[in-house]
Amino acid sequence: MRVSKASEERRQEILDAAMRVFYDKGYEKASISDIALKIGVAQGLIYRYFKSKEALFAGALDYYAGCLAEEMGREIRNDKTALREKILNAPSFYHIEDDDSYYYKLLSGPDSKGIYQQLSLRVAERLVPVVRDAIAADMEKGRLNCVEDPETVAAFCVYGQLGVLFREDLSGSQKVERIRKFVSEQIR
Amino acid sequence: MRVSKASEERRQEILDAAMRVFYDKGYEKASISDIALKIGVAQGLIYRYFKSKEALFAGALDYYAGCLAEEMGREIRNDKTALREKILNAPSFYHIEDDDSYYYKLLSGPDSKGIYQQLSLRVAERLVPVVRDAIAADMEKGRLNCVEDPETVAAFCVYGQLGVLFREDLSGSQKVERIRKFVSEQIR
Amino acid sequence: MRVSKASEERRQEILDAAMRVFYDKGYEKASISDIALKIGVAQGLIYRYFKSKEALFAGALDYYAGCLAEEMGREIRNDKTALREKILNAPSFYHIEDDDSYYYKLLSGPDSKGIYQQLSLRVAERLVPVVRDAIAADMEKGRLNCVEDPETVAAFCVYGQLGVLFREDLSGSQKVERIRKFVSEQIR
């Protein structure tokens, strides 16, 4: 039974399946037909939407990093409260839902772990300018001492968290707790 | 012409060639025969030293991360001076040699970029405990205000730098300068 | 925007595009969608006119061989002058337009070169009976010495030219000149 869908919808569907499969099996071990199977579609169809496996991967990574960064960045862009407060109140810049989210299921193998990391790094990359602007705004409003290079400060704030998030010996909520404590103690 | 070498020497040679090739082409696109070719040896030989491509990759990553972390950690472990001074004097925890080092040649493709990142993250992972201990030592010696969770502080110090190091718009020395300034300003 | 055309016109259009594409890329590398694209039509449409790629190819080859043979045969069928004179006056049985005609653009690859040759051979095949009849007519009119097997003589006349035409080291006009000289010298 042949089902035609609006082009954009199919694209999303493929992107979604792709990210899941790449995530679960790693770039190398994921095959295009795994992805096709997951949405019940012929493998060939995927090539109408993405010109290669590599392009699909890049697309999926971009798309998801974009979504996550957008989500995490939304609150930061709201400048009602200082950045410091946001961090103390929100779980973290990062979207942690104590385990079930497949974004945080770490797997073995050279690739899959790498994908979690690649995704996280992409998100971090996109978050830095947002945080930088928030810092600049805080400075302007006098909510933060003057800082010479807000971009670097932002980089440390965002990537520093990765040091905690990538630990495999803590649960999601423990990671959040560590970060929160760090901020409340060390950041004025 | 068949050349026999001491087992350990061969192993190193393979590890070395492997890392270079993986680095240049990415895990996927690198082939065992590329690696064998680089050291002028038959592909089959590699399997006497490593049981699979994946094992070779893991071995190479570990080995290099180990070497780099060792090198970078050496000075940190010396507790003559405070950590802060070390950072201000040394270029960075990371080994930056303004371009020529192939560790910093970023390449395109899902893998190659990922390998640079994977390597960096591995190094960071290994550096965190070293820095944590240095912080603890500084605290003990009264060279640093008391810190509740030295491990998290160390994580921010180490991974935070990645936010600068991964930027593609700065040269190596610019990155170092940014980090140094950040430390001298923001870290008491 | 959907354009409907008279069936026969569409057919011609497809045949024409097909021959060009097959000619340029070779049978194998030419795809139905290349052909469809060339006339700005959906691939599916082609299957309303030809039942398969192979049938389309056969059709195109036949059609073009027919056209070319018809054109080349026209003058030969006119029995006002002897065959020998026709060849001496006309450039050759073959339609040579010193380069620009795409029929003579030789391409590399197993197919494309083959198509030029296939087409030429088809034309030759169709021309033989025409020439045979012209020879017979010449004999009847006493314009030619008696010949026992006019078909074979015709075959040599027609296919012999291919030996010159397929040379890749001569321009079109050089080829014509060679053929003309050969006829004027060797054929009584």
Place this chain on the structure above:
Amino acid sequence: MRVSKASEERRQEILDAAMRVFYDKGYEKASISDIALKIGVAQGLIYRYFKSKEALFAGALDYYAGCLAEEMGREIRNDKTALREKILNAPSFYHIEDDDSYYYKLLSGPDSKGIYQQLSLRVAERLVPVVRDAIAADMEKGRLNCVEDPETVAAFCVYGQLGVLFREDLSGSQKVERIRKFVSEQIR
């Protein structure tokens, strides 16, 4: 059971199987694994000897055209007798063994027929210079009237035969007979 062979021997074996399969099924429909199967070898092995299907085809065509032309040219190169005599005595320049030889099994489909023709044309191409030299030698020895452009004469002699050989309505021996008669009658 794994059988290793001398490199050159394997190459020949592949070339041979390839020509047979291409000949029987046509370039398009012949698959690499058909060829591998025919020699009882893994498909992958073929790629150690030829970098692509296309290269294998080209190689096979060249090799066979070379063999056939060599064989046919051997007698021609011997200048004991005049070219005309050779043709009258030998069956033809071409290697005709009244049906069983697979070189002359014409098949349907766009490719297979084309391969017979491609092969024949390649042979013809290689034979022309040989015949040209024979003509020149005959002229020198006074066994032939002077000819202005021996190359073109040779081309007509060689390619002209194709007009007979490509006929599908005659048996091999009938073709030979036609050619012989033509030569004895028309060529002085």
Place this chain on the structure above:
DNA sequence: TATGAATGAGCGTTCATTCAT
């Protein structure tokens, strides 16, 4: 008549891995 998304078989190709030497 025309569209073009969808199918699905098939193929070329690569390459990690093995093994006879």
Place this chain on the structure above:
DNA sequence: TATGAATGAACGCTCATTCAT
């Protein structure tokens, strides 16, 4: 220890063809 021909599975990708609209 070392070779490199051979294996064979797997996969990306293409494309002729179909079909719902």
